[in-house]
Amino acid sequence: MTSRVGPALALAGVHKGVDLPDGQRLEILRGVDLEIPAASSTAIVGRSGSGKSTLLSLMGLLAAPDAGTIQIDGVAAAGLSGKQSARLRNGHIGFIFQNYSLVPTWNVFQNCALPLLYSSGVSGRQQRERVRSALAEMGLADRADALPGHLSGGEQQRVAIARALVTEPTVVLADEPTGTLDQTTAEAVLDVLFATAQRTGTALVVVTHDDQVAARAQTRRELDGGRFVA
Ligand SMILES: Nc1ncnc2c1ncn2[C@@H]1O[C@H](COP(=O)(O)OP(=O)(O)OP(=O)(O)O)[C@@H](O)[C@H]1O
Ligand SMILES: [Mg+2]
Incomplete structure:
Protein backbone atom coordinates (compact mmCIF):
# COMPACT_ATOMS: atom_id res chain seq x y z
CA MET A 1 0.00 0.00 0.00
CA THR A 2 1.28 3.47 -0.82
CA SER A 3 1.58 5.95 2.02
CA ARG A 4 -0.50 9.03 1.54
CA VAL A 5 -0.59 12.52 2.89
CA GLY A 6 -4.04 14.07 3.14
CA PRO A 7 -7.45 12.68 2.26
CA ALA A 8 -8.18 10.16 -0.48
CA LEU A 9 -10.89 12.45 -1.80
CA ALA A 10 -11.86 16.00 -0.85
CA LEU A 11 -14.65 18.33 -1.94
CA ALA A 12 -14.84 21.96 -0.88
CA GLY A 13 -17.63 24.46 -1.56
CA VAL A 14 -19.12 22.28 -4.30
CA HIS A 15 -22.21 23.56 -6.12
CA LYS A 16 -24.08 21.73 -8.86
CA GLY A 17 -27.31 22.58 -10.63
CA VAL A 18 -29.22 21.56 -13.73
CA ASP A 19 -31.33 23.53 -16.20
CA LEU A 20 -34.91 22.33 -16.21
CA PRO A 21 -37.01 22.25 -19.41
CA ASP A 22 -39.13 25.15 -18.14
CA GLY A 23 -36.05 27.38 -18.06
CA GLN A 24 -35.66 27.27 -14.29
CA ARG A 25 -32.42 26.18 -12.69
CA LEU A 26 -32.52 23.51 -10.03
CA GLU A 27 -29.70 23.91 -7.52
CA ILE A 28 -29.04 20.34 -6.40
CA LEU A 29 -25.88 20.85 -4.33
CA ARG A 30 -25.32 24.20 -2.61
CA GLY A 31 -21.95 24.23 -0.95
CA VAL A 32 -20.84 20.70 -0.12
CA ASP A 33 -17.66 20.09 1.87
CA LEU A 34 -16.51 16.52 2.35
CA GLU A 35 -13.24 14.81 3.17
CA ILE A 36 -12.86 11.07 2.71
CA PRO A 37 -9.77 9.84 4.56
CA ALA A 38 -7.75 7.00 3.08
CA ALA A 39 -8.81 3.55 4.25
CA SER A 40 -12.09 4.75 5.77
CA SER A 41 -15.79 4.01 5.36
CA THR A 42 -18.43 6.71 4.95
CA ALA A 43 -22.19 6.43 4.53
CA ILE A 44 -24.05 9.22 2.73
CA VAL A 45 -27.74 9.30 3.56
CA GLY A 46 -30.57 11.67 2.66
CA ARG A 47 -34.11 11.55 1.34
CA SER A 48 -34.85 10.72 -2.28
CA GLY A 49 -33.90 13.66 -4.48
CA SER A 50 -31.48 15.16 -1.94
CA LEU A 55 -22.73 14.06 -5.50
CA LEU A 56 -21.34 10.61 -6.28
CA SER A 57 -21.05 11.45 -9.99
CA LEU A 58 -19.00 14.54 -9.08
CA MET A 59 -16.81 12.55 -6.69
CA ILE A 72 -8.53 12.93 -5.65
CA ASP A 73 -5.43 11.76 -3.83
CA GLY A 74 -4.19 15.34 -3.74
CA VAL A 75 -4.75 15.98 -7.46
CA ALA A 76 -7.20 18.76 -8.35
CA ALA A 77 -9.79 17.67 -10.90
CA ALA A 78 -10.43 21.17 -12.26
CA GLY A 79 -8.82 22.05 -15.54
CA LEU A 80 -7.88 18.51 -16.52
CA SER A 81 -8.42 17.39 -20.10
CA GLY A 82 -10.93 14.62 -20.74
CA LYS A 83 -8.08 12.17 -21.07
CA GLN A 84 -6.34 13.30 -17.87
CA SER A 85 -9.60 13.18 -16.00
CA ALA A 86 -10.30 9.66 -17.26
CA ARG A 87 -6.83 8.58 -16.19
CA LEU A 88 -7.34 10.02 -12.69
CA ARG A 89 -10.72 8.29 -12.47
CA ASN A 90 -9.49 4.94 -13.79
CA GLY A 91 -6.48 4.99 -11.52
CA HIS A 92 -8.24 5.92 -8.30
CA ILE A 93 -11.98 5.29 -8.40
CA GLY A 94 -14.12 2.17 -8.48
CA PHE A 95 -17.89 2.35 -9.01
CA ILE A 96 -20.66 0.07 -7.79
CA PHE A 97 -24.22 0.80 -8.87
CA GLN A 98 -27.58 -0.39 -7.59
CA ASN A 99 -28.42 -2.24 -10.80
CA TYR A 100 -24.98 -3.92 -11.19
CA SER A 101 -24.44 -2.42 -14.67
CA LEU A 102 -22.79 -5.56 -16.02
CA VAL A 103 -22.37 -6.10 -19.76
CA PRO A 104 -24.96 -8.82 -20.46
CA THR A 105 -23.11 -10.44 -23.38
CA TRP A 106 -19.79 -10.65 -21.54
CA ASN A 107 -19.00 -13.40 -19.08
CA VAL A 108 -18.10 -12.78 -15.44
CA PHE A 109 -14.36 -12.76 -16.13
CA GLN A 110 -14.70 -10.25 -18.98
CA ASN A 111 -16.97 -7.98 -16.93
CA CYS A 112 -14.54 -7.97 -14.03
CA ALA A 113 -11.60 -7.24 -16.35
CA LEU A 114 -13.30 -4.22 -17.92
CA PRO A 115 -11.61 -1.44 -15.87
CA LEU A 116 -8.19 -2.98 -16.52
CA LEU A 117 -8.61 -2.37 -20.26
CA TYR A 118 -8.06 1.30 -19.49
CA SER A 119 -5.20 1.01 -17.02
CA SER A 120 -1.70 1.26 -18.40
CA GLY A 121 1.36 -0.51 -17.09
CA VAL A 122 -0.34 -3.77 -16.16
CA SER A 123 0.61 -6.76 -18.32
CA GLY A 124 -2.01 -9.12 -19.71
CA ARG A 125 -0.83 -11.82 -17.37
CA GLN A 126 -1.01 -9.53 -14.31
CA GLN A 127 -4.48 -8.48 -15.41
CA ARG A 128 -5.68 -12.07 -15.56
CA GLU A 129 -4.21 -12.76 -12.13
CA ARG A 130 -5.89 -9.71 -10.65
CA VAL A 131 -9.26 -10.67 -12.12
CA ARG A 132 -8.92 -14.23 -10.82
CA SER A 133 -8.02 -13.06 -7.34
CA ALA A 134 -10.82 -10.43 -7.26
CA LEU A 135 -13.35 -13.07 -8.31
CA ALA A 136 -11.99 -15.59 -5.80
CA GLU A 137 -12.29 -12.97 -3.06
CA MET A 138 -15.98 -12.60 -3.90
CA GLY A 139 -16.51 -16.36 -3.92
CA LEU A 140 -16.98 -16.41 -7.70
CA ALA A 141 -13.92 -18.40 -8.77
CA ASP A 142 -16.07 -21.11 -10.36
CA ARG A 143 -18.43 -18.68 -12.14
CA ALA A 144 -15.86 -16.93 -14.35
CA ASP A 145 -17.38 -18.31 -17.55
CA ALA A 146 -21.02 -17.57 -16.65
CA LEU A 147 -23.05 -14.80 -18.25
CA PRO A 148 -24.54 -12.22 -15.84
CA GLY A 149 -28.10 -13.27 -16.74
CA HIS A 150 -27.39 -16.74 -15.37
CA LEU A 151 -26.39 -15.41 -11.94
CA SER A 152 -28.51 -14.45 -8.95
CA GLY A 153 -28.81 -10.78 -7.97
CA GLY A 154 -26.35 -11.23 -5.11
CA GLU A 155 -23.84 -12.96 -7.39
CA GLN A 156 -24.19 -10.19 -9.99
CA GLN A 157 -23.54 -7.58 -7.35
CA ARG A 158 -20.47 -9.49 -6.18
CA VAL A 159 -19.19 -9.40 -9.79
CA ALA A 160 -19.77 -5.63 -9.74
CA ILE A 161 -17.81 -5.38 -6.47
CA ALA A 162 -14.97 -7.48 -7.89
CA ARG A 163 -14.94 -5.20 -10.93
CA ALA A 164 -14.84 -2.07 -8.74
CA LEU A 165 -11.93 -3.40 -6.69
CA VAL A 166 -9.89 -5.03 -9.46
CA THR A 167 -7.86 -1.87 -10.15
CA GLU A 168 -7.05 -1.54 -6.42
CA PRO A 169 -8.61 1.94 -6.35
CA THR A 170 -8.08 4.58 -3.68
CA VAL A 171 -11.82 5.07 -3.32
CA GLY A 179 -31.07 -1.68 -2.88
CA THR A 180 -32.50 -4.44 -5.05
CA LEU A 181 -31.39 -7.42 -2.94
CA ASP A 182 -33.29 -9.28 -0.24
CA GLN A 183 -32.02 -8.65 3.28
CA THR A 184 -30.05 -11.86 3.73
CA THR A 185 -28.31 -11.49 0.36
CA ALA A 186 -27.75 -7.79 1.00
CA GLU A 187 -26.05 -8.51 4.31
CA ALA A 188 -23.77 -11.11 2.74
CA VAL A 189 -22.83 -8.69 -0.05
CA LEU A 190 -22.19 -5.86 2.44
CA THR A 208 -27.88 4.40 1.14
CA HIS A 209 -31.44 4.89 2.34
CA ASP A 210 -30.97 2.14 4.85
CA ASP A 211 -29.90 2.99 8.41
CA GLN A 212 -28.62 -0.55 8.94
CA VAL A 213 -26.29 -0.15 5.98
CA ALA A 214 -25.21 3.29 7.19
CA ALA A 215 -24.47 1.88 10.65
CA ARG A 216 -21.71 -0.28 9.17
CA ALA A 217 -19.69 2.78 8.15
CA GLN A 218 -17.29 4.64 10.44
CA THR A 219 -18.82 7.99 9.46
CA ARG A 220 -22.40 8.92 8.57
CA ARG A 221 -23.16 12.12 6.66
CA GLU A 222 -26.64 13.37 5.79
CA LEU A 223 -27.52 15.50 2.76
CA ASP A 224 -30.48 17.85 2.99
CA GLY A 225 -31.27 21.02 1.09
CA GLY A 226 -28.15 20.65 -1.01
CA ARG A 227 -25.76 20.58 1.96
CA PHE A 228 -24.54 18.22 4.62
CA VAL A 229 -26.58 18.69 7.78
CA ALA A 230 -24.75 15.94 9.66
N1 LIG B 1 -30.13 15.83 -15.38
C1 LIG B 1 -31.10 16.23 -14.55
N2 LIG B 1 -32.12 17.00 -15.00
C2 LIG B 1 -33.08 17.43 -14.17
N3 LIG B 1 -33.13 17.14 -12.86
C3 LIG B 1 -32.15 16.38 -12.37
C4 LIG B 1 -31.09 15.87 -13.16
N4 LIG B 1 -30.28 15.14 -12.37
C5 LIG B 1 -30.81 15.19 -11.15
N5 LIG B 1 -31.93 15.93 -11.13
C6 LIG B 1 -32.76 16.22 -9.95
O1 LIG B 1 -31.89 16.57 -8.89
C7 LIG B 1 -32.33 16.05 -7.66
C8 LIG B 1 -31.25 15.17 -7.06
O2 LIG B 1 -31.13 14.00 -7.82
P1 LIG B 1 -30.26 12.76 -7.34
O3 LIG B 1 -30.43 11.69 -8.32
O4 LIG B 1 -28.88 13.22 -7.07
O5 LIG B 1 -30.98 12.40 -5.94
P2 LIG B 1 -30.74 11.16 -4.96
O6 LIG B 1 -30.50 11.71 -3.61
O7 LIG B 1 -29.72 10.26 -5.53
O8 LIG B 1 -32.17 10.46 -4.98
P3 LIG B 1 -32.56 8.88 -4.82
O9 LIG B 1 -32.40 8.58 -3.37
O10 LIG B 1 -33.98 8.83 -5.26
O11 LIG B 1 -31.64 8.10 -5.70
C9 LIG B 1 -33.64 15.32 -7.97
O12 LIG B 1 -34.69 16.20 -7.69
C10 LIG B 1 -33.54 15.02 -9.45
O13 LIG B 1 -34.80 14.94 -10.03
MG1 LIG C 1 -29.77 8.30 -6.25
Whole structure:
Protein backbone atom coordinates (compact mmCIF):
# COMPACT_ATOMS: atom_id res chain seq x y z
CA MET A 1 0.00 0.00 0.00
CA THR A 2 1.28 3.47 -0.82
CA SER A 3 1.58 5.95 2.02
CA ARG A 4 -0.50 9.03 1.54
CA VAL A 5 -0.59 12.52 2.89
CA GLY A 6 -4.04 14.07 3.14
CA PRO A 7 -7.45 12.68 2.26
CA ALA A 8 -8.18 10.16 -0.48
CA LEU A 9 -10.89 12.45 -1.80
CA ALA A 10 -11.86 16.00 -0.85
CA LEU A 11 -14.65 18.33 -1.94
CA ALA A 12 -14.84 21.96 -0.88
CA GLY A 13 -17.63 24.46 -1.56
CA VAL A 14 -19.12 22.28 -4.30
CA HIS A 15 -22.21 23.56 -6.12
CA LYS A 16 -24.08 21.73 -8.86
CA GLY A 17 -27.31 22.58 -10.63
CA VAL A 18 -29.22 21.56 -13.73
CA ASP A 19 -31.33 23.53 -16.20
CA LEU A 20 -34.91 22.33 -16.21
CA PRO A 21 -37.01 22.25 -19.41
CA ASP A 22 -39.13 25.15 -18.14
CA GLY A 23 -36.05 27.38 -18.06
CA GLN A 24 -35.66 27.27 -14.29
CA ARG A 25 -32.42 26.18 -12.69
CA LEU A 26 -32.52 23.51 -10.03
CA GLU A 27 -29.70 23.91 -7.52
CA ILE A 28 -29.04 20.34 -6.40
CA LEU A 29 -25.88 20.85 -4.33
CA ARG A 30 -25.32 24.20 -2.61
CA GLY A 31 -21.95 24.23 -0.95
CA VAL A 32 -20.84 20.70 -0.12
CA ASP A 33 -17.66 20.09 1.87
CA LEU A 34 -16.51 16.52 2.35
CA GLU A 35 -13.24 14.81 3.17
CA ILE A 36 -12.86 11.07 2.71
CA PRO A 37 -9.77 9.84 4.56
CA ALA A 38 -7.75 7.00 3.08
CA ALA A 39 -8.81 3.55 4.25
CA SER A 40 -12.09 4.75 5.77
CA SER A 41 -15.79 4.01 5.36
CA THR A 42 -18.43 6.71 4.95
CA ALA A 43 -22.19 6.43 4.53
CA ILE A 44 -24.05 9.22 2.73
CA VAL A 45 -27.74 9.30 3.56
CA GLY A 46 -30.57 11.67 2.66
CA ARG A 47 -34.11 11.55 1.34
CA SER A 48 -34.85 10.72 -2.28
CA GLY A 49 -33.90 13.66 -4.48
CA SER A 50 -31.48 15.16 -1.94
CA GLY A 51 -28.61 14.91 -4.43
CA LYS A 52 -26.75 11.77 -3.32
CA SER A 53 -26.27 10.30 -6.80
CA THR A 54 -25.38 13.72 -8.18
CA LEU A 55 -22.73 14.06 -5.50
CA LEU A 56 -21.34 10.61 -6.28
CA SER A 57 -21.05 11.45 -9.99
CA LEU A 58 -19.00 14.54 -9.08
CA MET A 59 -16.81 12.55 -6.69
CA GLY A 60 -16.15 10.04 -9.46
CA LEU A 61 -15.38 12.76 -12.03
CA LEU A 62 -18.31 11.69 -14.18
CA ALA A 63 -19.56 15.29 -14.06
CA ALA A 64 -17.98 18.62 -13.17
CA PRO A 65 -19.16 20.98 -10.42
CA ASP A 66 -20.41 24.50 -11.22
CA ALA A 67 -18.23 25.83 -8.42
CA GLY A 68 -15.93 24.47 -5.75
CA THR A 69 -13.03 22.06 -5.84
CA ILE A 70 -12.59 18.30 -6.01
CA GLN A 71 -9.30 16.59 -5.25
CA ILE A 72 -8.53 12.93 -5.65
CA ASP A 73 -5.43 11.76 -3.83
CA GLY A 74 -4.19 15.34 -3.74
CA VAL A 75 -4.75 15.98 -7.46
CA ALA A 76 -7.20 18.76 -8.35
CA ALA A 77 -9.79 17.67 -10.90
CA ALA A 78 -10.43 21.17 -12.26
CA GLY A 79 -8.82 22.05 -15.54
CA LEU A 80 -7.88 18.51 -16.52
CA SER A 81 -8.42 17.39 -20.10
CA GLY A 82 -10.93 14.62 -20.74
CA LYS A 83 -8.08 12.17 -21.07
CA GLN A 84 -6.34 13.30 -17.87
CA SER A 85 -9.60 13.18 -16.00
CA ALA A 86 -10.30 9.66 -17.26
CA ARG A 87 -6.83 8.58 -16.19
CA LEU A 88 -7.34 10.02 -12.69
CA ARG A 89 -10.72 8.29 -12.47
CA ASN A 90 -9.49 4.94 -13.79
CA GLY A 91 -6.48 4.99 -11.52
CA HIS A 92 -8.24 5.92 -8.30
CA ILE A 93 -11.98 5.29 -8.40
CA GLY A 94 -14.12 2.17 -8.48
CA PHE A 95 -17.89 2.35 -9.01
CA ILE A 96 -20.66 0.07 -7.79
CA PHE A 97 -24.22 0.80 -8.87
CA GLN A 98 -27.58 -0.39 -7.59
CA ASN A 99 -28.42 -2.24 -10.80
CA TYR A 100 -24.98 -3.92 -11.19
CA SER A 101 -24.44 -2.42 -14.67
CA LEU A 102 -22.79 -5.56 -16.02
CA VAL A 103 -22.37 -6.10 -19.76
CA PRO A 104 -24.96 -8.82 -20.46
CA THR A 105 -23.11 -10.44 -23.38
CA TRP A 106 -19.79 -10.65 -21.54
CA ASN A 107 -19.00 -13.40 -19.08
CA VAL A 108 -18.10 -12.78 -15.44
CA PHE A 109 -14.36 -12.76 -16.13
CA GLN A 110 -14.70 -10.25 -18.98
CA ASN A 111 -16.97 -7.98 -16.93
CA CYS A 112 -14.54 -7.97 -14.03
CA ALA A 113 -11.60 -7.24 -16.35
CA LEU A 114 -13.30 -4.22 -17.92
CA PRO A 115 -11.61 -1.44 -15.87
CA LEU A 116 -8.19 -2.98 -16.52
CA LEU A 117 -8.61 -2.37 -20.26
CA TYR A 118 -8.06 1.30 -19.49
CA SER A 119 -5.20 1.01 -17.02
CA SER A 120 -1.70 1.26 -18.40
CA GLY A 121 1.36 -0.51 -17.09
CA VAL A 122 -0.34 -3.77 -16.16
CA SER A 123 0.61 -6.76 -18.32
CA GLY A 124 -2.01 -9.12 -19.71
CA ARG A 125 -0.83 -11.82 -17.37
CA GLN A 126 -1.01 -9.53 -14.31
CA GLN A 127 -4.48 -8.48 -15.41
CA ARG A 128 -5.68 -12.07 -15.56
CA GLU A 129 -4.21 -12.76 -12.13
CA ARG A 130 -5.89 -9.71 -10.65
CA VAL A 131 -9.26 -10.67 -12.12
CA ARG A 132 -8.92 -14.23 -10.82
CA SER A 133 -8.02 -13.06 -7.34
CA ALA A 134 -10.82 -10.43 -7.26
CA LEU A 135 -13.35 -13.07 -8.31
CA ALA A 136 -11.99 -15.59 -5.80
CA GLU A 137 -12.29 -12.97 -3.06
CA MET A 138 -15.98 -12.60 -3.90
CA GLY A 139 -16.51 -16.36 -3.92
CA LEU A 140 -16.98 -16.41 -7.70
CA ALA A 141 -13.92 -18.40 -8.77
CA ASP A 142 -16.07 -21.11 -10.36
CA ARG A 143 -18.43 -18.68 -12.14
CA ALA A 144 -15.86 -16.93 -14.35
CA ASP A 145 -17.38 -18.31 -17.55
CA ALA A 146 -21.02 -17.57 -16.65
CA LEU A 147 -23.05 -14.80 -18.25
CA PRO A 148 -24.54 -12.22 -15.84
CA GLY A 149 -28.10 -13.27 -16.74
CA HIS A 150 -27.39 -16.74 -15.37
CA LEU A 151 -26.39 -15.41 -11.94
CA SER A 152 -28.51 -14.45 -8.95
CA GLY A 153 -28.81 -10.78 -7.97
CA GLY A 154 -26.35 -11.23 -5.11
CA GLU A 155 -23.84 -12.96 -7.39
CA GLN A 156 -24.19 -10.19 -9.99
CA GLN A 157 -23.54 -7.58 -7.35
CA ARG A 158 -20.47 -9.49 -6.18
CA VAL A 159 -19.19 -9.40 -9.79
CA ALA A 160 -19.77 -5.63 -9.74
CA ILE A 161 -17.81 -5.38 -6.47
CA ALA A 162 -14.97 -7.48 -7.89
CA ARG A 163 -14.94 -5.20 -10.93
CA ALA A 164 -14.84 -2.07 -8.74
CA LEU A 165 -11.93 -3.40 -6.69
CA VAL A 166 -9.89 -5.03 -9.46
CA THR A 167 -7.86 -1.87 -10.15
CA GLU A 168 -7.05 -1.54 -6.42
CA PRO A 169 -8.61 1.94 -6.35
CA THR A 170 -8.08 4.58 -3.68
CA VAL A 171 -11.82 5.07 -3.32
CA VAL A 172 -14.86 2.91 -4.10
CA LEU A 173 -18.12 4.79 -4.66
CA ALA A 174 -21.22 2.65 -4.18
CA ASP A 175 -24.72 3.99 -4.95
CA GLU A 176 -27.38 1.95 -3.11
CA PRO A 177 -25.33 -1.20 -3.70
CA THR A 178 -27.85 -3.55 -2.11
CA GLY A 179 -31.07 -1.68 -2.88
CA THR A 180 -32.50 -4.44 -5.05
CA LEU A 181 -31.39 -7.42 -2.94
CA ASP A 182 -33.29 -9.28 -0.24
CA GLN A 183 -32.02 -8.65 3.28
CA THR A 184 -30.05 -11.86 3.73
CA THR A 185 -28.31 -11.49 0.36
CA ALA A 186 -27.75 -7.79 1.00
CA GLU A 187 -26.05 -8.51 4.31
CA ALA A 188 -23.77 -11.11 2.74
CA VAL A 189 -22.83 -8.69 -0.05
CA LEU A 190 -22.19 -5.86 2.44
CA ASP A 191 -20.07 -8.15 4.64
CA VAL A 192 -17.77 -8.94 1.75
CA LEU A 193 -17.72 -5.36 0.44
CA PHE A 194 -16.80 -3.79 3.79
CA ALA A 195 -14.30 -6.53 4.67
CA THR A 196 -12.51 -6.38 1.31
CA ALA A 197 -12.35 -2.57 1.30
CA GLN A 198 -10.91 -2.62 4.81
CA ARG A 199 -8.37 -5.31 3.99
CA THR A 200 -7.15 -3.53 0.85
CA GLY A 201 -7.09 -0.07 2.43
CA THR A 202 -9.69 1.25 -0.01
CA ALA A 203 -11.82 4.17 1.16
CA LEU A 204 -15.45 3.12 0.83
CA VAL A 205 -18.27 5.60 0.23
CA VAL A 206 -21.75 4.09 0.33
CA VAL A 207 -24.91 5.98 -0.59
CA THR A 208 -27.88 4.40 1.14
CA HIS A 209 -31.44 4.89 2.34
CA ASP A 210 -30.97 2.14 4.85
CA ASP A 211 -29.90 2.99 8.41
CA GLN A 212 -28.62 -0.55 8.94
CA VAL A 213 -26.29 -0.15 5.98
CA ALA A 214 -25.21 3.29 7.19
CA ALA A 215 -24.47 1.88 10.65
CA ARG A 216 -21.71 -0.28 9.17
CA ALA A 217 -19.69 2.78 8.15
CA GLN A 218 -17.29 4.64 10.44
CA THR A 219 -18.82 7.99 9.46
CA ARG A 220 -22.40 8.92 8.57
CA ARG A 221 -23.16 12.12 6.66
CA GLU A 222 -26.64 13.37 5.79
CA LEU A 223 -27.52 15.50 2.76
CA ASP A 224 -30.48 17.85 2.99
CA GLY A 225 -31.27 21.02 1.09
CA GLY A 226 -28.15 20.65 -1.01
CA ARG A 227 -25.76 20.58 1.96
CA PHE A 228 -24.54 18.22 4.62
CA VAL A 229 -26.58 18.69 7.78
CA ALA A 230 -24.75 15.94 9.66
N1 LIG B 1 -30.13 15.83 -15.38
C1 LIG B 1 -31.10 16.23 -14.55
N2 LIG B 1 -32.12 17.00 -15.00
C2 LIG B 1 -33.08 17.43 -14.17
N3 LIG B 1 -33.13 17.14 -12.86
C3 LIG B 1 -32.15 16.38 -12.37
C4 LIG B 1 -31.09 15.87 -13.16
N4 LIG B 1 -30.28 15.14 -12.37
C5 LIG B 1 -30.81 15.19 -11.15
N5 LIG B 1 -31.93 15.93 -11.13
C6 LIG B 1 -32.76 16.22 -9.95
O1 LIG B 1 -31.89 16.57 -8.89
C7 LIG B 1 -32.33 16.05 -7.66
C8 LIG B 1 -31.25 15.17 -7.06
O2 LIG B 1 -31.13 14.00 -7.82
P1 LIG B 1 -30.26 12.76 -7.34
O3 LIG B 1 -30.43 11.69 -8.32
O4 LIG B 1 -28.88 13.22 -7.07
O5 LIG B 1 -30.98 12.40 -5.94
P2 LIG B 1 -30.74 11.16 -4.96
O6 LIG B 1 -30.50 11.71 -3.61
O7 LIG B 1 -29.72 10.26 -5.53
O8 LIG B 1 -32.17 10.46 -4.98
P3 LIG B 1 -32.56 8.88 -4.82
O9 LIG B 1 -32.40 8.58 -3.37
O10 LIG B 1 -33.98 8.83 -5.26
O11 LIG B 1 -31.64 8.10 -5.70
C9 LIG B 1 -33.64 15.32 -7.97
O12 LIG B 1 -34.69 16.20 -7.69
C10 LIG B 1 -33.54 15.02 -9.45
O13 LIG B 1 -34.80 14.94 -10.03
MG1 LIG C 1 -29.77 8.30 -6.25
